[in-house]
Every structure is written in C-alpha cells, then in structure tokens.
Amino acid sequence: xxNQYRILFAEDDKALRDITALFLRKNGFTVDTAEDGNEAxxxxxxxxxxxxxxxxxxxxxxxxxxxxxxxxxxxxxxxxLTALGEENDIIDGYEVGADEYxxxxxxxxxxxxxxxxxxxxxxxxLIKDGKLRIGEIEIEPARRCVKVSGKIVSMAPKEYDxxxxxxxxxxxxxxxxxxxxxxxxxxxEGCDRAVDTHIRKLRTALGDASRHIxxxxxxxxxxxx
Amino acid sequence: xxNQYRILFAEDDKALRDITALFLRKNGFTVDTAEDGNEAxxxxxxxxxxxxxxxxxxxxxxxxxxxxxxxxxxxxxxxxLTALGEENDIIDGYEVGADEYxxxxxxxxxxxxxxxxxxxxxxxxLIKDGKLRIGEIEIEPARRCVKVSGKIVSMAPKEYDxxxxxxxxxxxxxxxxxxxxxxxxxxxEGCDRAVDTHIRKLRTALGDASRHIxxxxxxxxxxxx
DNA sequence: ATGCCCTTTTCACAATCCGTTCACACAAAA
DNA sequence: TTTTGTGTGAACGGATTGTGAAAAGGGCAT
Numbered sequence: 174x175x176n177q178y179r180i181l182f183a184e185d186d187k188a189l190r191d192i193t194a195l196f197l198r199k200n201g202f203t204v205d206t207a208e209d210g211n212e213a214x215x216x217x218x219x220x221x222x223x224x225x226x227x228x229x230x231x232x233x234x235x236x237x238x239x240x241x242x243x244x245x246x247x248x249x250x251x252x253x254l255t256a257l258g259e260e261n262d263i264i265d266g267y268e269v270g271a272d273e274y275x276x277x278x279x280x281x282x283x284x285x286x287x288x289x290x291x292x293x294x295x296x297x298x299l300i301k302d303g304k305l306r307i308g309e310i311e312i313e314p315a316r317r318c319v320k321v322s323g324k325i326v327s328m329a330p331k332e333y334d335x336x337x338x339x340x341x342x343x344x345x346x347x348x349x350x351x352x353x354x355x356x357x358x359x360x361x362e363g364c365d366r367a368v369d370t371h372i373r374k375l376r377t378a379l380g381d382a383s384r385h386i387x388x389x390x391x392x393x394x395x396x397x398x
Numbered sequence: 399x400x401n402q403y404r405i406l407f408a409e410d411d412k413a414l415r416d417i418t419a420l421f422l423r424k425n426g427f428t429v430d431t432a433e434d435g436n437e438a439x440x441x442x443x444x445x446x447x448x449x450x451x452x453x454x455x456x457x458x459x460x461x462x463x464x465x466x467x468x469x470x471x472x473x474x475x476x477x478x479l480t481a482l483g484e485e486n487d488i489i490d491g492y493e494v495g496a497d498e499y500x501x502x503x504x505x506x507x508x509x510x511x512x513x514x515x516x517x518x519x520x521x522x523x524l525i526k527d528g529k530l531r532i533g534e535i536e537i538e539p540a541r542r543c544v545k546v547s548g549k550i551v552s553m554a555p556k557e558y559d560x561x562x563x564x565x566x567x568x569x570x571x572x573x574x575x576x577x578x579x580x581x582x583x584x585x586x587e588g589c590d591r592a593v594d595t596h597i598r599k600l601r602t603a604l605g606d607a608s609r610h611i612x613x614x615x616x617x618x619x620x621x622x623x
Numbered sequence: 624a625t626g627c628c629c630t631t632t633t634c635a636c637a638a639t640c641c642g643t644t645c646a647c648a649c650a651a652a653a
Numbered sequence: 654t655t656t657t658g659t660g661t662g663a664a665c666g667g668a669t670t671g672t673g674a675a676a677a678g679g680g681c682a683t
Contacts, residue, residue, distance in 0.1 A: 203573075316570070329615075363643065369659065370642080372660095373661070388658095554630055556631070613670070615640070615670075627681090632678085633675085633677085634673105635674095639668105639669085639671085642665105642666090648660080650658080651659090
C-alpha cells in the first residue's frame with residue numbers, strides 16, 4: 174500500500190502528458206497516465222485515486238463520460254482540462270460533477286495550486302514545495318522521507334503508511350478495523366493487535382513527536398495536532 | 399526514448415541561426431530553428447521544448463509576443479536575445495516571463511552557460527560541453543556515453559535508458575510499474591523482476607557511484623544525490 | 624538462411640528485511 | 654479485586670530483494 178496521493182491524469186497529447194506527469198511526480202504525487210478516455214476509465218475502475226485530472230476532448234470516451242462513470246463508483250475530486258473558449262464544456266463539466274476547471278494552456282504552477290486546494294479541501298492538509306508539514310514533522314511523499322525536527326527518521330513501509338493514514342485523518346478517531354482496512358487492505362485476516370505493534374514502532378520512530386498519537390481506549394487511535 | 403534536451407531557436411539572421419544551431423547540436427541538444435515569430439509560435443504550439451531561445455526583433459510576431467503565447471500554454475525556460483542597448487526590451491522581456499537575457503553579439507560559450515543554468519534550474523541537472531554531470535558521473539547524451547570518475551563505462555541500451563530515467567527523476571521514488579512503463583514501454587507484459595536485474599547490472603556498471611541508487615522496499619527505487 | 628554475439632529475461636537460491644504473533648507486564652475499567 | 658484492554662520486547666515465519674547463471678530473443682555479418 175502506498176500513501177502518496179494518487180493522481181490519474183488523462184490527456185491525449187503525449188508531450189503535455191509526460192511533462193505534466195513528471196512535474197506532478199516531482200511534487201510528491203504518484204501519477205498514472207492515460208492517453209484516452211477508455212484507458213482512463215479502465216484505470217479508474219481498477220484503482221482508487223485521490224484526484225483525477227481529465228482532458229475533456231479525448232479520443233474514445235471523452236472526459237465527461239469518464240467523469241460520469243467514476244462518479245457512479247466513488248467520490249473523488251475531479252479537475253477538467255479543456256481548450257480555451259469551449260465555454261459549453263465548463264457548464265457540462267460542472268454538471269457531471271467536476272470540482273475544478275482549467276483551460277488549456279495552463280501553467281504547471283496553476284495546476285499545482287488547484288490540486289493543493291482540492292487536497293486541502295478533501296483532507297485538511299497543506300503541501301508546500303512537495304513537502305507536507307505537520308507540527309515538527311515534515312514528510313516528503315516523493316521520497317517517503319520523514320523528518321522530525323529536521324532529523325531524518327527511517328521507517329518501515331507499514332509504519333510510513335500508518336503514519337500517513339493517521340495524518341490524513343488527523344483529529345479523527347480511527348478504529349483498529351478502519352486502520353486495518355485502509356493500511357493493511359480489506360482482505361487482511363490477521364489479528365488486530367498488529368495495529369498496536371505498529372503504533373508502538375511508529376511511536377518509537379517519532380520520539381517526542383509521538384505525543385500526537387493518542388490511544389482511545391476500547392476504540393482505537395487518534396492523531397491530535 | 400530520447401533523452402536529449404530539445405531547444406527551439408528563433409532568430410531571423412540566417413548566418414547566426416545556422417552557426418548557433420550547429421553549435422548547440424554539437425553540445426548534445428536537439429534543435430529546431432525558426433526564422434520568424436510566426437514560425438516559432440507554430441513550432442512551440444506543436445512541440446514541447448525544454449528550452450526556447452527567442453530573438454526579440456523578428457519579422458512578424460516579435461519575441462515577446464511569442465513568449466506570451468508560449469507562457470499561456472506551458473511552463474518552459476525562455477532566453478531572449480536582443481541587440482545591444484535596447485534596455486527597454488529587457489524590462490519588457492522579464493515582464494512577459496523571460497528567464498534569461500542575452501545581448502547580441504554573444505559568445506556561444508556564454509549562451510551555453512546560460513542554457514545550462516536554466517536547464518539545471520528547471521531539471522536539477524548540470525550540463526556542460528554537451529555533457530551531463532551528476533556527482534562523479536558524466537553522461538554525453540549525444541553519444542549515449544557514460545563515464546564514472548573519468549572512466550568510460552560500457553552499458554547496454556536498457557541500462558542506459560534506466561539510468562537516464564532515474565536521473566531525470568532523481569530524488570523521486572519510482573515504482574517498478576512506472577519504470578516498466580517508461581523504460582520498457584506501456585505494452586510490456588513480462589514480470590517486474592526484470593527491473594531488479596537491470597538495477598543490479600546498472601549498479602555493477604556504476605561501481606561506487608551505485609550508492610546513489612537506493613532500494614525503497616515494497617515500493618521501488620530512487621536516485622539520491 | 625545460418626551461426627554468432629550481445630542483450631534481455633527468467634529462474635532458483637541466498638540474504639535480508641519486515642510483519643505478525645506470542646507471552647507477559649502494566650494500566651484502566653467494572 | 655477481577656476483568657478487560659493496551660504497552661513491550663523477542664522470536665518466528667514470510668515476503669521482498671540481491672545474486673549468479675542459464676535460457677531466450679534479436680541483430681548482424683557471413
């Protein structure tokens with residue numbers, strides 16, 4: 174399991190697709206790219222994304238069709254791209270459930286601003302320079318690198334995933350079942366004390382900063398700012 | 399896969415255009431030339447460049463118009479050329495989003511310095527004399543030639559492509575899937591352990607310098623400076 | 624077409640790292 | 654106090670990756 178924010182980026186112009194995907198990866202996102210509507214729909218069917226960016230004009234299924242299909246399946250922020258002056262698309266876009274609308278040409282900077290706004294709206298977190306800051310902790314998702322008060326803290330994969338999940342849902346009590354479902358996967362069959370063990374390891378790794386992780390007896394755990 | 403940097407060079411003086419383009423190509427860049435503003439705008443519309451060099455005074459669209467048009471479309475470093483003493487152009491140039499400014503006549507050496515500075519700023523890489531340097535490694539993309547601490551290292555095509563992909567995305571974790579998509583091609587069907595094998599070969603080839611390639615367990619690989 | 628060489632892929636095994644479980648200590652609720 | 658829930662450390666088992674070699678694939682000259 175990987176807790177970088179996952180973005181699906183569907184755009185038929187290969188050059189634009191590549192350059193934008195690289196830019197997004199540099200900013201800490203995990204990016205899957207699709208070159209047409211059908212590929213995008215297939216990806217969205219098979220995976221869960223934190224954000225989906227769709228070009229409206231694409232061969233095969235157009236962006237709006239893809240968006241409608243996705244919206245039936247699960248709730249995820251969607252950004253539409255369209256050529257300048259296609260105002261009708263904008264209306265339609267919002268109708269099928271788009272959250273943001275960007276006209277091409279756009280600067281990568283603008284795109285990032287919109288993405289961060291959406292992530293913040295959906296998760297309550299702020300990303301700056303590809304780094305996620307929360308108290309004395311700084312996380313660089315692109316490198317799965319965690320620093321506490323400036324010092325790099327090495328972390329096993331599950332510890333990192335667990336940390337990201339807690340932070341993603343900060344100030345919300347998470348039951349062991351919820352944690353197991355999201356961090357371990359729905360299909361996990363083992364005993365739920367595995368969570369306790371990983372919480373302990375995470376606490377050890379975080380040192381002082383572990384005070385943010387509080388035990389809610391008989392319920393689960395919570396990350397408090 | 400083409401890992402040379404692409405430059406668009408717009409200049410109406412044919413002699414200067416040809417000699418400069420030749421010089422840039424000798425230094426490992428892929429160069430498209432345009433002889434006026436309209437041609438430059440058309441090229442920029444149809445292709446993606448890693449750098450654009452624009453003469454300000456050109457027939458048709460002048461350099462500033464072209465720059466404005468490009469800036470609306472995508473984010474790319476732009477260098478302006480202008481005749482000596484046209485200070486107003488400098489002001490305007492930065493206004494429309496130029497990154498660098500070079501007065502004619504200029505030495506090819508100076509141009510190269512500025513180009514490298516920009517490429518480095520945008521990509522985090524250093525190119526000098528057509529060679530890309532990263533730590534003790536020196537790569538000549540034009541010849542697909544790699545040196546480690548001055549010693550030529552022979553490398554199979556996939557190893558080279560893999561190296562370039564890692565470097566292009568340095569300090570970013572790349573999953574085996576991402577690597578397979580980019581270096582092998584989307585349509586690759588084999589098992590993803592092929593990546594591991596090539597990583598090993600690349601490590602062997604790089605010797606000491608292989609310490610830059612780190613394994614991120616359960617996720618993929620990363621090139622760290 | 625054939626054989627050769629280089630590259631790529633696959634496989635089996637080794638080494639390493641990670642996750643899970645257990646037993647017990649301790650703390651909180653009943 | 655009893656009961657239930659959580660913290661802790663160590664040990665086991667399993668998953669993931671490193672490694673070498675062998676098989677498969679492709680290009681090129683003969």
